[in-house]
Amino acid sequence: MDVSAVDIAKIPAGNVRVPRAEFVALWQRAERFHDEQVRRGVPDWYGAGVVETCRWLANTIVGLKRLAPSPVTGRMNVAYDELIEAECLAAEKLAVSRPVPAHLEHRPGWIEAVVTTLNWAWRRYGSPPLECR
Template sequence: MLVAENDLERVRLENLRVGLAEFGSVWSAAEGRVSAQARAGVTDWFAGGVVLTCRWLAGAAVEYRGRRRPPVAPITRCTSAAIEELIEAEYLAAVTLTGNPVSPLVIDRPGFLDAIVATLAWAWRCSGPAPDLSPGPAQPGHA
């Protein structure tokens, strides 16, 4: 999915604690990385976690099996639109899961949970840097 200007225009600004342009840059970089890695036959769980979280925060419709659907929350799979209370609940659910090293989200999807926590901490809590999507040597948690 390419992040278009009209995608950013639809974002509820109350969902973000960072600037819309900065959010758009990170979201676009994550989408690009997921696409590039997929073309190379690689599943990048970290970038995928950033993408899913950004799509949910932005309320960006996604195509699934040929149909456009609203995005779901990356951890709770809640189908409601992202609003302040749900974003905070999603962040807390993600942080709680980090303490469960046997969770399939930790074992089967290396980097996925870390990406969600990092994205929500940055975009919602404004308590960390933007998720690091820079190319380079394999980073912990990246597939």
């Protein structure tokens, strides 16, 4: 998916706590990288986790006029403060679940990407999940 100027303009100011330009650069990089991996037939669950999380934080419309769901809980609501924090907690809980849930066993790196993206973009903790150079 190409991140359009319209997509960027619609990112709610309160949904990301890192500089907007940094979030946009990460999101664009993640979309390009993930699309390239898919074209090459390379499984990319980490990239998918970053992309899904960025789309949700940005309240992006995907597919046929459908709001991007939250990555962990699958909520179809617009992302806002309380919901973003709840998603962070759900992601952290899922990341430490033992035994590892079956749906995560076949998605290596996905939950780590979601947690890293939320921690960076929302909590301003840690590094971006991908390099943006």
